[in-house]
Amino acid sequence: MSVALLLLCFFALLAGFIDSIVGGGGLIQLPAMLLLLPGVPVPTVFGTGKVSSLAGTLAALRRYLSGPEQLAVRWRVIALTALVAGGFALLGSRAVSLLHKEAVRPLVLGLLVIMAIYTFWRKDFGSLHAPRLRGRREIVTGLTLGAAIGFYDGFFGPGTGSLLLFAFVGLFGYDFIAASASAKLVNVVTNLASLFYFASTGQVLYKVALPMAACNILGSTLGARMAQRHGTGFVRVLFLLVVSAFILKLSWDTLT
Numbered sequence: 088m089s090v091a092l093l094l095l096c097f098f099a100l101l102a103g104f105i106d107s108i109v110g111g112g113g114l115i116q117l118p119a120m121l122l123l124l125p126g127v128p129v130p131t132v133f134g135t136g137k138v139s140s141l142a143g144t145l146a147a148l149r150r151y152l153s154g155p156e157q158l159a160v161r162w163r164v165i166a167l168t169a170l171v172a173g174g175f176a177l178l179g180s181r182a183v184s185l186l187h188k189e190a191v192r193p194l195v196l197g198l199l200v201i202m203a204i205y206t207f208w209r210k211d212f213g214s215l216h217a218p219r220l221r222g223r224r225e226i227v228t229g230l231t232l233g234a235a236i237g238f239y240d241g242f243f244g245p246g247t248g249s250l251l252l253f254a255f256v257g258l259f260g261y262d263f264i265a266a267s268a269s270a271k272l273v274n275v276v277t278n279l280a281s282l283f284y285f286a287s288t289g290q291v292l293y294k295v296a297l298p299m300a301a302c303n304i305l306g307s308t309l310g311a312r313m314a315q316r317h318g319t320g321f322v323r324v325l326f327l328l329v330v331s332a333f334i335l336k337l338s339w340d341t342l343t
Contacts, residue, residue: 091123092298099139099299103306107147108314108322110248110270111329112140112303114336117244124295131292133180133244134285138296141278143303144248144271150311151268160261161225165269168229169276172237176277179241180284200334219260228258233273240277241284248274249330263322267314 098119106112116139120132127135232254240247248270255266285291314322 092295095119095123095295096298096302099143100302100306102139103143103146103303103308104310105306105325105329106140106143106248107150107271107307107310108267109326109329110250110252110274111246111332112143112248113244114246114329114332116140116299116303118336124292127292128290130285130288131290134282134288134290135292135296135299136244137278137282137285138291138293139299139303140244141275141282142300143307144274144278146304147307147311148268148271148275150308151264151271151315160265160269162272164225164229165272167226168233169273171230171233172240172273173276173280175234175237176241176280177284179238179243180281182238182242225259232258236273237277237280240274241281244281247277249326252326263326264314264318267311267322 098115102112102114102116104112105115113136116136117132120136121129124132124135232251236247236250236254239250251270251273252263252266255261255269256263259266259269261269282291
């Protein structure tokens with residue numbers, strides 16, 4: 088195994104650990120892949136990374152579902168959200184070769200700044216589970232969220248888990264643990280849809296993707312276990328740290 092692949096496996100493990108708790112694993116994994124796979128086309132890097140991301144997200148979701156506490160999640164609405172997100176993730180993946188991702192950065196940067204300020208200001212944000220949507224309003228909110236986040240994940244990717252986590256807490260009223268589980272289900276479907284596109288167009292390096300996937304699974308399992316053990320307060324702090332790091336990264340990319 089080459090040094091580059093060993094480093095990629097390490098970053099995949101770290102990405103899986105962070106992503107399983109608060110999302111944002113792509114902030115770690117994608118830059119590492121772009122740096123350590125020079126000469127590989129960007130769509131192929133994206134496709135290879137999706138294998139790892141999907142494997143880790145599945146492992147985290149399984150851990151949340153098999154945890155000791157009962158997750159008070161409205162799974163019917165989350166499933167509808169996931170299906171719409173998957174369809175739009177497919178469109179986003181197709182748009183990778185047609186659109187300039189640089190145009191998305193300022194919008195995502197502004198959204199992340201708002202998320203960080205709001206989460207820091209609201210000390211109880213994500214600590215209580217009090218679903219606030221019902222009926223048609225809940226379904227429409229879920230479908231809109233799925234369309235927007237799904238397209239973003241297929242098109243750009245990094246930060247998808249954090250955006251979903253914030254939305255399920257802020258819009259649906261979930262606590263951080265229930266929101267994490269919900270975000271994982273949606274993220275599994277978006278990753279699967281994107282991977283379908285990239286794999287069908289021959290843009291996956293399996294000799295790199297499979298070892299990274301194994302390491303991402305390990306990191307995701309450890310991260311989900313730690314989130315369940317330490318509760319919503321721990322997730323809130325880590326969420327703020329990851330979002331802040333993502334803000335710095337996007338600011339640097341935008342200004343340079």
